[in-house]
Amino acid sequence: MDHVHAPPVPAPTFTVRNLTIAYSGNPAIKNVSLDLYPRSVTAFIGPSGCGKSTFLRALNRMNDLIPGVTTQGRILLEGEDIYAPGVDVVNLRKRVGMVFQRPNPFPMSIFDNVAYGPRIHGVTDRDRLSAIVERSLTAAALWDEVKDRLHKSALDLSGGQQQRLCIARLLAVDSEVLLMDEPASALDPISTGKIEDLIDELKNRYTILIVTHNMQQAGRVSDRTAFFLSGELIEYGLTAEVFESPRDRRTEDYITGRFG
Amino acid sequence: MRDRRRRNRLADLAGRGLLVLAAAVTVAILLALLLYVLVKGLPLVSWEFLTALPRRMGRLGGIWPTIVGTLYLSAVALGVAAPLGVAAAVYLAEYAPPGRLTRLCHFGSETLAGVPSIIFGLFGFATFVIFLGLGWSVLSGGLTLALMILPTVIRTAEEALKAVPRAYREGSLALGATRWQTVWHVVLPSALPGILTGLLLGLGRAVGETAAVLLTAGSSLTIPLSPLDPARTMSVHLYLLAVEGISLERAYATAAVLVITILLLNLLATRLVRRLTPKGGHA
Numbered sequence: 042m043d044h045v046h047a048p049p050v051p052a053p054t055f056t057v058r059n060l061t062i063a064y065s066g067n068p069a070i071k072n073v074s075l076d077l078y079p080r081s082v083t084a085f086i087g088p089s090g091c092g093k094s095t096f097l098r099a100l101n102r103m104n105d106l107i108p109g110v111t112t113q114g115r116i117l118l119e120g121e122d123i124y125a126p127g128v129d130v131v132n133l134r135k136r137v138g139m140v141f142q143r144p145n146p147f148p149m150s151i152f153d154n155v156a157y158g159p160r161i162h163g164v165t166d167r168d169r170l171s172a173i174v175e176r177s178l179t180a181a182a183l184w185d186e187v188k189d190r191l192h193k194s195a196l197d198l199s200g201g202q203q204q205r206l207c208i209a210r211l212l213a214v215d216s217e218v219l220l221m222d223e224p225a226s227a228l229d230p231i232s233t234g235k236i237e238d239l240i241d242e243l244k245n246r247y248t249i250l251i252v253t254h255n256m257q258q259a260g261r262v263s264d265r266t267a268f269f270l271s272g273e274l275i276e277y278g279l280t281a282e283v284f285e286s287p288r289d290r291r292t293e294d295y296i297t298g299r300f301g
Numbered sequence: 302m303r304d305r306r307r308r309n310r311l312a313d314l315a316g317r318g319l320l321v322l323a324a325a326v327t328v329a330i331l332l333a334l335l336l337y338v339l340v341k342g343l344p345l346v347s348w349e350f351l352t353a354l355p356r357r358m359g360r361l362g363g364i365w366p367t368i369v370g371t372l373y374l375s376a377v378a379l380g381v382a383a384p385l386g387v388a389a390a391v392y393l394a395e396y397a398p399p400g401r402l403t404r405l406c407h408f409g410s411e412t413l414a415g416v417p418s419i420i421f422g423l424f425g426f427a428t429f430v431i432f433l434g435l436g437w438s439v440l441s442g443g444l445t446l447a448l449m450i451l452p453t454v455i456r457t458a459e460e461a462l463k464a465v466p467r468a469y470r471e472g473s474l475a476l477g478a479t480r481w482q483t484v485w486h487v488v489l490p491s492a493l494p495g496i497l498t499g500l501l502l503g504l505g506r507a508v509g510e511t512a513a514v515l516l517t518a519g520s521s522l523t524i525p526l527s528p529l530d531p532a533r534t535m536s537v538h539l540y541l542l543a544v545e546g547i548s549l550e551r552a553y554a555t556a557a558v559l560v561i562t563i564l565l566l567n568l569l570a571t572r573l574v575r576r577l578t579p580k581g582g583h584a
């Protein structure tokens with residue numbers, strides 16, 4: 042790990058202030074404030090149920106779809122409050138794309154899955170669509186496995202292939218931020234390696250936020266790490282520092298696997 | 302240990318036996334019914350019977366006008382109930398905020414689905430035939446049938462839409478699709494087989510309906526040309542032939558044609574469902 046030379050700190054992509062999110066009154070995120078930086082990877086770690094997915098889904102307002110969710114505090118995307126009245130949520134979600142914890146390809150062909158985003162955003166030219174599909178599938182390390190069956194159902198792919206398809210589907214849309222909720226939890230070590238290489242490459246262009254239960258993975262791919270516990274942000278900093286010299290005892294316990 | 306396993310196996314066997322028996326009895330009754338109608342009716346069915354005009358109230362001749370009437374009325378009923386019902390279901394399943402009004406809509410359609418068809422007939426008679434002045438006509442009958450099957454169409458379509466996994470919707474919305482794009486490109490195609498099944502159920506009811514049609518479309522034996530012409534469906538024809546003692550054999554022959562029509566419609570719809578099911582999709 043050579044994160045010792047920290048990059049100069051640019052203006053944050055997301056500025057989160059005093060964020061509290063509750064499901065029907067039960068808080069899942071409690072008063073969290075942090076800044077998320079562009080062209081870098083931020084990892085979110087913490088035990089199951091600590092609110093990582095909830096936090097991630099707040100950033101593209103996916104939580105709006107769940108009845109009974111209340112969101113307090115402020116989230117600024119490049120200075121603009123994304124929860125302000127009158128915000129174009131559709132455009133927000135186009136800018137802030139998401140890969141879900143469970144792969145969710147549409148019940149259509151592989152090609153149509155990847156072409157879905159460009160199509161709804163107005164691309165109709167067949168050649169251009171084909172080019173986008175090939176580029177996205179290649180980037181998601183799936184092209185070689187599916188290039189002969191592009192017009193077969195996406196539901197017949199293996200779980201790991203489906204997840205890479207969902208990543209390809211996202212890459213086909215020109216987002217600025219990628220939210221990845223445990224993108225590798227259903228993958229074998231080889232596919233996981235491919236995804237990690239991909240993340241490494243993509244971070245030159247995107248702001249990447251990734252949830253993972255795998256400490257090695259967090260250490261390998263991320264520049265910064267945020268540790269959550271029961272909805273609270275316990276520690277947030279450069280990955281090298283969080284892993285090598287955590288300030289909080291609970292972070293250390295969790296990272297070293299001594300957590301109850 | 303071994304004993305228990307044996308007991309389990311026996312119970313499994315007995316359970317399976319009962320299920321097979323139940324299935325066999327059901328199929329046997331259905332087959333018997335079909336065979337009975339076909340055996341009694343088919344000998345009289347000929348090309349002439351299908352294509353000729355009836356003479357002497359149906360004692361002689363064929364049933365051509367009633368075939369036309371049946372198809373005509375069903376087309377009007379489906380043509381009205383399908384778009385209206387599916388649109389209502391999309392609203393209820395995808396847009397309506399959960400609350401008083403939505404619950405009221407559900408209650409309404411559930412109650413309407415259980416209302417006897419003769420009530421729809423009376424309503425159609427009062428509204429379309431008399432009040433709107435459409436008289437006994439294909440339009441009055443078709444609209445009445447549309448109202449009658451609407452609750453079924455709405456409820457099955459809504460169930461089908463609700464069965465579409467939330468993950469599909471989230472996946473689409475997360476790519477920056479609008480609500481409507483999501484419904485149109487992802488949700489509706491996935492729900493299509495279920496929706497079609499509901500339409501088919503409605504069609505079956507419409508084709509088989511007698512009383513409500515008699516009250517609203519009349520029982521004229523001429524071929525209906527305009528939607529404002531009165532018409533007689535096969536079901537009505539068969540009912541009148543039998544009840545007025547005109548000709549029981551011809552009633553059976555009409556019944557045979559009716560049954561075959563419904564079978565054909567079912568086959569067609571199953572084909573359609575299979576064609577339209579999303580590739581490798583869940584049905």
Ligand SMILES: Nc1ncnc2c1ncn2[C@@H]1O[C@H](COP(=O)(O)OP(=O)(O)OP(=O)(O)O)[C@@H](O)[C@H]1O
Pocket residue numbers: 064069087088089090091092093094095096107142
């Ligand atoms: N739809 C929901 N309705 C009610 N409560 C929810 C809902 N989703 C999550 N929660 C609750 O909010 C808390 C945080 O959940 P969240 O899914 O964000 O955790 P997580 O850190 O992503 O966990 P995991 O690592 O298991 O995915 C949990 O207590 C969970 O039970």
Ligand SMILES: [Mg+2]
Pocket residue numbers: 093094095142222
């Ligand atoms: Mg989660």
